[in-house]
Amino acid sequence: MTFEELRRVQFEKIKANICKGSFYSSPNDLVINEDSLNILKLIPDNSISLILTDPPYHSTKKNNITNDKSFATDELFIDWMSKFFKEWKRILKPNGSLFMYCSSAMSAKLEVKMSQDFNILSNIVWTKPNEPGFDGWKGKAKKESLRQWYPHSERIIFAEVAEEGNLKRSSFGHFLRNQRKIAGLSGNKLTEIVGAYGKVNHGGAVSNWEAGRNIPSREQYEKISKALLDTGKISSMPVYEDAIRKFDVNSNIEFTDVWNFSSVRPYKGKHPAEKPLDMLEHCILATTYEHDIVLDCFAGSGNTAIAAKNLNRKTISIDVEKQWCDSIINKLTNHQFFQMVYAEKIS
Template sequence: MKAERNKTIDMTVEEGKIYLDRCVRLFEKAKLENILDKTIVGDTFQNLTLLPENFVDLLIVDPPYNLAKNYHGNQFKKTSDELYEEYTESWIQRVKPLLKENATIYVCCDWKSSLPIEKVLKSHFHIQNRITWQREKGRGALSNWKNGMEDIWFATNSADYTFHVDAVKIRRKVVAPYKVDGAPKDWEETEDGNFRNTYPSNFWDDISIPYWSMPENTAHPTQKPEKLLAKLILASSNPGDVILDPFLGSGSTSVTAKKLGRHYVGIEQNEQYCCWTEKRLEMAEKDVTIQGYADGVFWERNTTALQQRAQKK
């Protein structure tokens, strides 16, 4: 039995049959209207070849890292950097024809898989930046530094791409308020303190990994936070754009896209994860909030009370 405040989604395929029935399976070349805002069940390498060309505005990829990991029965085995490069090349070759000319690509990775992924990415796309985010969670290491960071490679299909920097500003407390002629300079005074909405850098220290009391949390071993996906989606897409995630997992990309008014297509081979995705998409019909994003800005950690007050104003 779960504790009353434990909101973790962890239903079995049998318990989630109603949700699995909402997903689609492809057996032939698909039309866009048949896959739009859908979860596709099956192997991503097979299904990518059945998708229409030139329909993706934003590609978000969170592939299995080059680590031994059990994804509820689907085992990914650690291999050499050379073989992992071949693995990366394989999915890129299949996904590239699906991208629009001005599409943006984000690829998640850890420090070990980051270099092999970058090596392959730069042979196909324009590398724009590398984001590093502080994930906080992780086991301690007795003979090494604890791994508390992950990377996201930011690439584009061409020199023409979407980037809305004003949509992803971060609200931070002003430690040393500076005034000109007695008035705040680039910050505002509020009843909750002094704040500045700053432009984001490529180091993110405001992300919290989903945990048991958060409605978005599932039993997926490597779930990405909706707040992290929201930054990518708001910066690099427009309302109504199509976002593809070929390694969907428990559905964070699709759910966040839906909450932010974008179309989505996700592919996931694990039926249990597909059930969790559809459950979360159903929940998003009634609740479009994204923890850590309020009042049109991203907030620092441990500011929930301030966010709630901002939303009421």
């Protein structure tokens, strides 16, 4: 089975599980108009490659964003979000990634709670620069009345699933150690077979991989898989794309934890929390492969789905507001036309 076929089968399984809640379905896209927590519970374990989502910020208290004013205290908001964290950990592939947008006022509290289930890899600062001639709220604010620095930036928490039992709480480290023990191979023996000797300690590269210090290359992983399968005690090994978390950046793109993607200028029909397509595409390209499944459970503008579709990924969009689900469907079904119109609106 090819990688594309594997992802198609996984996507069809998800669709079968949540067909009753399906609002719109195509071979590569799902849109569901529902409370996302209800739908998340229907998604099979370890089936999503990337969660890229923008929950209510709570601290901004906007009337036009559902649940932004629903919680009397920060603690109640965090308790509500923790229900999502549990489901996100369950449905993410062990090598999957998570981007969660949040306000600077709430990021620290959210990180503490998230760290129970995830390794927090980066706290990204999105500076939200405006295009020339558009100052936005930053330009309108009465600076002399401020009692703290104006909160012009937003935060993006980037994380992976955490698995207890090794130094770095590495899911791959946990998996490799279990498979090696089932196969009856010592760490030194597997290191010898793979031919990769580490510099950190006596156990070599295998010991480092199992501790989560680093990861094997594709060639090394193929040797690991063959060695384990050759024992006859392991029946199958996942493909590299389902074992090692993808992360691919270079010096020509944003590679630091400070991002300067321009915010979306106002236009008729704009979602109040709309994120720029180029930033969402940046997230998807760095952390997924073609045909991977991308989930946004606070879909809003639908730009996550459009970014994923642009890059030949499969998409699942969930939003509690019917008007935004209608808008997402319109964008997906008129994809090429929308791309041209959107480019004109933000130019």
